[in-house]
Amino acid sequence: MKTLNSMATRRTPPPIAHISDNLLEVKNLTVDFISASKAPVRAVEEVSFVIPRERTVALVGESGSGKSVSALAIMGLLPSQNAKVALHSAIEYDGRSLLNLTRPEWQLIRGSRIAMIFQDPMTSLNPVYTVGYQLAEMLRIHKRVGGQEALSRARDLLEEVGIPEPQKRVHAYPHELSGGQQQRVMIAMALACEPELLIADEPTTALDVTVQRQIMQLLAELRERRRMAMLFITHDLGLVSEVADHAVVMRKGTVREAGPVKSIFSAPQDPYTKALLSCRPSAERQGKRLLTIDDWMSAQPSSGLVHQNFDKSDASAAFNTDQGSPMHASEHALLEVQNLRKVFKRSGNWFKRDDFVAVEDVSFKLQRGQTVGLVGESGSGKTTVGLCLLRLHEATAGKVLFEGQNLLDMSTQAFAKYKRRLQIVFQNPYASLNPRFTVGEILSEPMQLHGIGAGNADWEKRSLALLDKVGMPASALKRYPFEFSGGQRQRIAIARSLSLSPEVVILDEAVSALDVSVQAQVLNLLKDLQKDLGLSYLFISHDLEVVRYMSDTLLVMNKGQVVEQGDALRIYAQPQHSYTQTLLAAVPKVQHAMGV
Amino acid sequence: MDPIAAQWESAQKAVKPSGDKVNALATSLPMGSDKWGRDVLSKTIKGAETSILVGLAAALMATVLGSVLGAVSGWYGGIVDDLSNWLYNVFHSIPGILLILAIAAVLNTKGTMAVVIILGTTGWTGTYRLMRGEYLKHRHRDYVRAADAIGASNNRRMFVHILPNVSHVILVQFSLLTVSCIKAEVILSFLGFGVPVDGVSWGTMLTEAQNDLLVGIWWQLLAATLAMSIFVTALSLLTDSLRDALDPKVIH
Numbered sequence: 059m060k061t062l063n064s065m066a067t068r069r070t071p072p073p074i075a076h077i078s079d080n081l082l083e084v085k086n087l088t089v090d091f092i093s094a095s096k097a098p099v100r101a102v103e104e105v106s107f108v109i110p111r112e113r114t115v116a117l118v119g120e121s122g123s124g125k126s127v128s129a130l131a132i133m134g135l136l137p138s139q140n141a142k143v144a145l146h147s148a149i150e151y152d153g154r155s156l157l158n159l160t161r162p163e164w165q166l167i168r169g170s171r172i173a174m175i176f177q178d179p180m181t182s183l184n185p186v187y188t189v190g191y192q193l194a195e196m197l198r199i200h201k202r203v204g205g206q207e208a209l210s211r212a213r214d215l216l217e218e219v220g221i222p223e224p225q226k227r228v229h230a231y232p233h234e235l236s237g238g239q240q241q242r243v244m245i246a247m248a249l250a251c252e253p254e255l256l257i258a259d260e261p262t263t264a265l266d267v268t269v270q271r272q273i274m275q276l277l278a279e280l281r282e283r284r285r286m287a288m289l290f291i292t293h294d295l296g297l298v299s300e301v302a303d304h305a306v307v308m309r310k311g312t313v314r315e316a317g318p319v320k321s322i323f324s325a326p327q328d329p330y331t332k333a334l335l336s337c338r339p340s341a342e343r344q345g346k347r348l349l350t351i352d353d354w355m356s357a358q359p360s361s362g363l364v365h366q367n368f369d370k371s372d373a374s375a376a377f378n379t380d381q382g383s384p385m386h387a388s389e390h391a392l393l394e395v396q397n398l399r400k401v402f403k404r405s406g407n408w409f410k411r412d413d414f415v416a417v418e419d420v421s422f423k424l425q426r427g428q429t430v431g432l433v434g435e436s437g438s439g440k441t442t443v444g445l446c447l448l449r450l451h452e453a454t455a456g457k458v459l460f461e462g463q464n465l466l467d468m469s470t471q472a473f474a475k476y477k478r479r480l481q482i483v484f485q486n487p488y489a490s491l492n493p494r495f496t497v498g499e500i501l502s503e504p505m506q507l508h509g510i511g512a513g514n515a516d517w518e519k520r521s522l523a524l525l526d527k528v529g530m531p532a533s534a535l536k537r538y539p540f541e542f543s544g545g546q547r548q549r550i551a552i553a554r555s556l557s558l559s560p561e562v563v564i565l566d567e568a569v570s571a572l573d574v575s576v577q578a579q580v581l582n583l584l585k586d587l588q589k590d591l592g593l594s595y596l597f598i599s600h601d602l603e604v605v606r607y608m609s610d611t612l613l614v615m616n617k618g619q620v621v622e623q624g625d626a627l628r629i630y631a632q633p634q635h636s637y638t639q640t641l642l643a644a645v646p647k648v649q650h651a652m653g654v
Numbered sequence: 655m656d657p658i659a660a661q662w663e664s665a666q667k668a669v670k671p672s673g674d675k676v677n678a679l680a681t682s683l684p685m686g687s688d689k690w691g692r693d694v695l696s697k698t699i700k701g702a703e704t705s706i707l708v709g710l711a712a713a714l715m716a717t718v719l720g721s722v723l724g725a726v727s728g729w730y731g732g733i734v735d736d737l738s739n740w741l742y743n744v745f746h747s748i749p750g751i752l753l754i755l756a757i758a759a760v761l762n763t764k765g766t767m768a769v770v771i772i773l774g775t776t777g778w779t780g781t782y783r784l785m786r787g788e789y790l791k792h793r794h795r796d797y798v799r800a801a802d803a804i805g806a807s808n809n810r811r812m813f814v815h816i817l818p819n820v821s822h823v824i825l826v827q828f829s830l831l832t833v834s835c836i837k838a839e840v841i842l843s844f845l846g847f848g849v850p851v852d853g854v855s856w857g858t859m860l861t862e863a864q865n866d867l868l869v870g871i872w873w874q875l876l877a878a879t880l881a882m883s884i885f886v887t888a889l890s891l892l893t894d895s896l897r898d899a900l901d902p903k904v905i906h
Contacts, residue, residue: 490796
């Protein structure tokens with residue numbers, strides 16, 4: 059079978075570097091998923107890379123790129139019934155092949171020599187045992203240490219990963235810890251047996267940016283101190299430039315580009331890498347159309363895309379000239395929110411109510427054709443604000459004036475008329491479309507309910523026009539939501555909100571669940587629609603870069619309160635409040651000069 | 655109306671006590687006869703009429719009752735939910751048989767329809783609990799919120815948006831309830847509330863089979879059980895394929 063190697067290498071880029079002491083070598087990894095009913099799906103094709111000792115290698119790619127499958131193959135965790143690794147593939151760990159190990163042999167390696175951290179700490183920890191017990195269990199199994207000693211070592215580990223009061227926290231249950239602390243516990247578990255290689259699969263994706271920053275620092279410190287090698291899997295190029303020495307860019311199961319991080323960022327060779335680097339909204343791209351993957355993949359080298367060589371001075375000029383945007387001048391706003399307050403009633407015990415103030419005193423104005431950005435971390439109350447505006451949550455106090463009419467104190471019947479004019483797009487396109495409705499039904503239902511158009515034929519015609527507007531083919535009409543990808547579903551959700559020709563659209567984390575390249579397409583679409591239809595957006599997101607790219611004015615929320623409010627560019631350039639400053643500093647930024 | 659009525663009548667006329675086991679099997683009947691010499695095969699076929707009617711009608715009544723109550727209480731919550739929960743607890747805390755007897759005593763009528771009503775009004779609790787849970791879960795889903803945002807009414811959201819998404823629960827409950835209703839009819843018939851003594855159902859056959867077994871006649875029990883299992887299997891297959899047919903994700 060070795061002869062196949064020579065045949066196959068022709069398609070793969072050369073391995074990253076020739077460092078003699080490689081801890082792990084992956085050669086021509088090819089994985090097929092077989093199912094009874096369908097043709098086999100090739101998840102990973104001819105992937106090769108090496109992980110040198112005490113270095114960090116990043117696997118970068120969007121969903122479906124095969125990065126997680128590669129990691130699972132290294133850990134021997136692929137489902138054996140339907141995942142098939144090609145015979146010519148090789149994974150060598152310390153000179154030893156990992157592909158044909160028996161179960162007992164794996165147990166000596168997994169956990170103790172190679173450890174893994176998963177994306178979501180909530181689901182990786184067992185909720186019915188204390189974290190100390192779960193840590194001690196690792197030590198008992200792999201290190202064969204007794205109960206008391208295991209527990210004291212568990213305490214030391216918790217201390218090492220920066221958990222405050224480890225002697226107390228060792229007895230805490232997972233739900234008593236915050237998301238960041240849970241991820242620290244997961245890291246402690248991975249470290250328990252002093253592995254030589256740590257595989258981190260999107261370890262910070264489920265966390266807020268400020269917590270992400272702390273976890274990344276912790277991982278970098280630990281890698282240094284424990285002299286481990288790390289395989290860091292992520293979709294976020296900013297993070298890669300901060301932690302990794304080498305990067306492997308993957309797309310659709312193949313390696314597009316591999317090399318030292320510095321050269322990948324300063325002189326990317328592959329159009330896909332270039333596209334990934336340029337489709338994120340950032341300061342330099344304010345007011346410009348985002349380039350999508352398609353733009354890059356179809357672009358000829360040295361074509362009209364050279365203008366992407368952004369000049370920093372260009373952007374700073376935009377910062378300084380406060381163009382005196384119309385929103386400050388105009389008095390009558392389309393939508394005005396005054397002192398909005400939302401309290402969730404939670405019954406504590408008999409004597410004391412344990413109420414939770416989700417939103418406290420939020421006020422802002424939204425002008426026609428403008429965008430107000432609402433940014434904050436999870437639990438900041440930003441989504442609650444959006445839901446209160448549409449009366450999907452009942453606000454406790456405050457006013458929402460739409461053309462001077464208070465939406466919150468009118469009757470349900472009176473408000474029904476306004477539902478046409480205010481619409482919302484939700485975060486998760488997988489949850490916001492009824493799985494039992496066809497796309498045609500989804501799009502025509504709002505018109506049916508509001509008596510727009512006449513009869514099935516007319517609704518169908520209008521639905522087709524909507525699909526066209528959001529860049530979807532007419533054939534989508536008769537199909538069900540599950541047949542579409544995340545980006546396409548979000549387009550359908552946007553089309554549904556547009557079916558009533560609204561004036562205000564609330565975008566609640568509307569692009570957060572999407573891959574960066576798809577995100578760019580949807581952001582472009584939203585900008586185009588705003589221009590064509592004169593829409594006003596309330597853009598809610600945790601992602602500062604995206605909000606800033608979209609918004610004219612910005613509200614920064616923390617724990618239910620607006621901590622800073624004003625012109626988006628001004629806040630980004632000169633944040634006044636300490637929380638805004640922390641938030642801005644926590645955003646991972648590409649560290650190397652970009653050569654895109 | 656009844657395609658086998660004439661046959662049934664002639665078979666009834668031919669009844670004479672055979673007394674011993676040898677006679678019962680020696681007849682030319684494919685499944686033998688019972689203690690009294692009646693053809694077990696035609697009894698089973700005639701019994702299907704009552705049993706399937708009771709099973710399906712009672713299960714339908716119980717599922718509809720449970721689903722609607724569960725949907726309403728899960729969707730509205732608050733006082734509506736409290737009241738339905740009290741009702742549920744009352745029905746659920748009384749032992750099943752006792753409740754059936756109590757309602758039978760209150761109704762004070764006999765016959766197939768009475769059995770259907772009794773089983774329908776006592777059997778809804780399980781479905782209610784499941785549906786309430788599903789509605790509690792689904793009412794905060796984004797697609798339901800989205801339906802609210804486009805102006806769909808409460809009823810529309812409950813029954814047009816959510817119901818198809820939880821229909822699998824109803825179908826499974828329905829097929830399970832049908833089985834338990836057929837079995838419950840046995841008890842009612844045995845206690846004299848159900849099918850009249852001269853009527854035939856799989857339930858009465860099972861009751862008779864108890865006595866028959868003592869004299870070694872086991873085929874009546876076999877026939878009734880066989881008929882029940884074939885029917886139940888067929889019903890499960892039907893509800894399973896109905897579930898698949900209603901699910902857009904399954905490629906037809």
